[in-house]
Amino acid sequence: MAIGKLYIGRKVRALRDQIKATQAQFAERIGISTSYLNQIENNQRPVSAAVLLALAEKFQIDIGELSSGEDDRLLSALSEALADPLFAAYEPGLQELKLVVQNAPGLAHALIASHQAYRRTSDELASLDDRLGRQPGAGETTPYEEVRDFFHFVDNYIHALDLAAEQLAAEIGLGEGERPGALAAHLERRHGVRVVRAEPGDETLRRYDPASRILTLNAYAPAPTRDFQTALQIAQLETGPLVETIVSEAGFRTGEAEEICRIGLHNYFAGALIMPYQPFLKAARLLRHDIELMAVRFGTSLEQVCHRLSTLQRPGLKGVPIFFARIDRAGNITKRHSAAKLQFARFGAACPLWNVHEAFEQPGRIIRQLAETPDGARYLCLATQITKGGGGFRALQPRYAIALGCEISYAESFVYADDLDLKSRAAFDPIGISCRICERTRCPQRAVPPLKRKLTIDHDRRGALPYEMG
Missing domain, CATH: 1.10.260.40 (lambda repressor-like DNA-binding domains)
Incomplete structure (x- = not known):
């Protein structure tokens, strides 16, 4: 490349x-x-x-x-912030933004945080939130957003936790498809914790009683979910000092953000334990990122595989730079990470031309798309629907679409690209990041005008949109 x-x-x-x-x-x-x-x-x-x-x-x-994507992530976040009409009098060029990101990343992070605070305050005013002015911290970045940004800017890879999980996996003897009973046996042997199944009707996914040292798991949860929750309990019992060091060094502003981060770090360790870095990377290369085969090989869900693929950023042993997202039926991005150049919008919904939305229409299929963003970058995009939960006919079963992909220069590492015409420009669908910052002027799927374009209304002529953009 x-x-x-x-x-x-x-x-x-x-x-x-x-x-x-x-x-x-x-x-x-x-x-x-x-x-x-x-x-x-x-x-x-x-x-x-x-x-x-x-x-x-x-x-x-x-x-x-x-040449990592650290600057790309920061550049994308900064560009989106400066697209706000608040900065209408200032239109920096791409080179100017790159200079800020490269030479003053701290300043860029501060500006992004300030813009988040501004947006939060504006949203509260628009909704006439009576808490504004009476609650401390109104207008600040939420704890959830603060933790999301922490993982975003460390490239969704926590080196110390990843190494510790890989070492423990080797000690336990976790292999590809050989996990049944190993995690529970380790819990009982090292910590005296017994794993039991919940009684029918108990909808709790996981419950740990420190006094009796009993871990109760939902009886109807899929096996990959039960394994993950067992690994999560191991993380809580064995990674305390390491997690506290990471949280302390992150410098979160509130105790709530620290608690949310602890959850994220425990989840990270659990995923790294059941999918150890080097065996998982080796399998990804051998199977050419066939996510269904990888899920079978490691006894995991498709979502767990896709999420883990997005974390393969170990120095000196990196995987393919991948983007990953989980989206609900309303278009909300509930999980996101990108080690690729493609960066997800921090505000607003995802582009309607992106194939991830089609996944809800074709459950059970992996949908492929060749896509090009307005900056000329091209991607192989994959999407499929997943269903959460269990428990029978009357149980709630939330549905999501997961998206996975890479820049087209890495497409040959994916089995899904084998019969696609990667060299034909006509094969690539034009997509954006989100309507509010997309500069495409002729998109018939546009939901809202871009923030920094002047609109022209011609009452005697109507095209796909009721306005023209200058």
């Missing part, structure tokens, strides 16, 4: 500071002039392929780490 121009001055400067070298010493070590290094560190010039190779050779650095 060809690498475009890389402006990684902040990362190069951090590496030089880490080894306590002057610019002259560092430049000599990688074989360039001091002036060239100075320009690289100030993002005035991109790094060449020769410099990348020298950095990799001299400092044992993964080139993929230097």
Whole structure:
């Protein structure tokens, strides 16, 4: 895969500071002039392929780490914030935004947080929320949003937890499709915790009684769900100090955000335990990301497989950069992560032209789509419907669609791309991120006008939309 121009001055400067070298010493070590290094560190010039190779050779650095999607995620969030009419008088160019992201990421994060606070306050005013002005913290980012952003900006990969889960999986002897009883046996052997099934009619998914040391699981939950909840109990009992360190270093503003993050970290460990990193990555490559075969191989659900695929970001051992999302029938994105260039909208619904919405119309099928976003990037998109819950005919069974995909340059790693024409421009559907920030002017599925386009109304002419965009 060809690498475009890389402006990684902040990362190069951090590496030089880490080894306590002057610019002259560092430049000599990688074989360039001091002036060239100075320009690289100030993002005035991109790094060449020769410099990348020298950095990799001299400092044992993964080139993929230097060209990771961290800046793409921050750039997407910043661009969406600045698309708000609040900033109508300021229209920065793409290069200007890249300079901010590359040189002052802290400032970019602060602006995004401020914009979230502004939107929250505006929403409360619009709905005449009588709490406004009487509750402390009105207008601040919600604890849930704060935790969501924490996982987003660490690339949904927690290195220390992932390594600990992989080590424990090896100790327990968890293998592909060989898990039945191993998790429960470990709980009883190491912690004296016995796993039992709930009585019929008890709808609780999981309940732990520390006094009796009994873990009760829903009798009608699918096997992958029961396994995950057992692994989650192991996480709560064995990862306390590690989780507390991660939460403390994250610097959340409220205790509520800390508690939500603890849940997320325990869930992360559970997924990493039942799908250990290196065996899972090996299987993904061998099976060419056939999610149904991987679910059978690891005894998991499709959602668990897709979510785990989006976390394969270990330095020096990365998987394919994948985007993953879970969407309900109303279009709400209830889970999201992208290690790819594609970044989901932080506000508003997803693009109606995206194939994920079709999954509800064709349950049981994996729907494929070749898609192109307004920036010209192309993707292989997969979607399928999943059903949660169990318990019989009268039980509630929430339905979701899950979406998974990658940039088209990685499509050959997926079995789903085998008979698709990846070279034909006509094969790619035009999609956006969300209507409020999409610049496509002729989209018949547009729900709302873009935030920063002037509208023209012609009362004597009507096209697909009741307005034209200037």
